[in-house]
Amino acid sequence: MRTVLLVAVLVVGAVAGGTSHGVAAQSSPPPDAVDSYVVEQGDICQPIEALETDGTVGSLYDYRNHETHPDSDDNLYSSYGTQHLQADDTSILMLHEGTDGTSLVVVHDRLEGQTAGGMVSFDVVGVPPEADWVVRDDAYEGETNMAEWYGGEGWLGASWIWADGRTDGGAINGGLSEEFALTIHPGFNEHSAFHDNPDLHDPDWHDDGRIERWEVLSGDIEDPERTTLSLAEPVTIRTGTCDGPAVTYDRTADGISATIDRFDDAAGNGANDSNSSPHSSDAVQFERLELADVGPAEPIRADIDPVDDLPALPDDRDALSSLAVDGAHGASGTLSFSVDAVELEDATGKESLEADDFVLYEADGDGWAEVSLEVYTAEDGTLRFDATVASVERLAVALAEPPDPPAQNATTSSEPATERDTETTHSETDGSQQSVDADVLSIPAIAVVGVAVTVLCGLLWLYSSRHLE
Secondary structure (H helix, E strand, O other), rough: EEEEEOOOOOOOOOOOOOOOOOOOOOOOOOOOOOOEEEEEOOOEEEEEEOOEOOOOOOHHHHHEOOOOOEEEEEEEEEEEOOOOOOOEEEEEEEEEEEEEEEEEEEEEEEOOOOOOOOOEEEEEOOOOOOOOOOOEEEOOOOOOOOEEEEEEOOEEEEEEEEEEOOEEEEEEEOOOOOOOOOEEEEEEHOOOOOOOOOOOOOOOOOOOOOEEEEEEOOOOOOEEEEEEOOOOOOOEEEEOOOEEEEEEEEEEEOEOOOOOOEHOOOOOOEEEEEOOOOOOOOOOEEEEEEEEOOOOOOOOEEOOOOOEEEEEEEHHHEEEEEEEOOOOOOOOEEEEEEEEHHHHHHHHOOOOHHHOOOOOOOOEOOEEEEEEEEEEEEEEEEEEEEEEOOOOOOOEEOOOOOOOOOOOOOOOOOOOOOOOHHOOEEEOOEEEEEEEHHHHOOOHHHHHHHHHHHHHHHHHHHHHHHHHH
């Protein structure tokens, strides 16, 4: 079974053919779930390591302004603790592990670098309830501090604008020392909420400076590895490994939504033998799951073909593939999946499988309810379905009619039995009659009898020879 942890929303994966896999409803997380991290963007998943220090994230960032360091010249409203990590026109992203646990750290641009300034907005969606911006760059009283900090249930946001040779950024702490997953929706440069905003004290404060590069840092605090990210796409950073589907959280008018895709990474790692049909295979593939209004941030696990037994499907059908989600709190959504009908025809012996030959079930109390399916493509033997599901607690794909039983290889004769077909010998022992079918005697049995007779004859010859001497 393979599992993928999701927080504030959920996940899924693909079918299996007798092997077993599960984002994640696994009863307990993998041992390394909190000790490993990944960053996901688009089709890319990259393992990363938190940068470690023996202090707090505040001491790492070391934000200074005229209020925190009034008697020093090193108070340029910037991060002094990350200078060795900063780069011109570059935004850096990292996890920090220190005495206050795990934090998410963001630093834009380079202190006293060759930069004109810049503007950026971030929405960080999927954060734990206790999370907050514990470092704010900038944070001081004055009209030139135009940074804005905001948030709501399950998300935090900020908008920054800074001048030449300075940084902006911050750090989120709280609840990240346990399993988590959160998505950063970036707005760099003209995509910032501050772009062309006449309400700012000085809309030209950034002097048309731009962020040209976004990097995630990993490993050694003094010389970390750097992975370049797209400036235009959301990034998810979470605990766990890349052996699972990708998840992206977003804000909606009703709360938080989740989109789970890239299920190919999960395929073939699950499918417990006791749950999957003898005809299940990679022919069934979950492709996308969109959940709306998932509620407050809380760890959610989804298993593909979970190891615990599925409740029996209606009419004793076998599940070709199944999905279980724990912690979604009754969230509804839209599931997209595909079926390779040609592959299943070969596996099941059925001919010309069509859309009506497949059913999708969702959990309904202790039983199942059939879900209406809509075919949105059917080409080259592959059927693709969309379905609106009221619950993702349990989902199962099955054949509407079970496969035909395999043909029997029995050989029958059209001729009636005769006396010559069976020869019977009779002997009486202690008044009982025993019948022995001559055809039952096998060649090994006859050989044993022959050996016994030969030995007996030899013994009789020896006995006779001695008495005749």
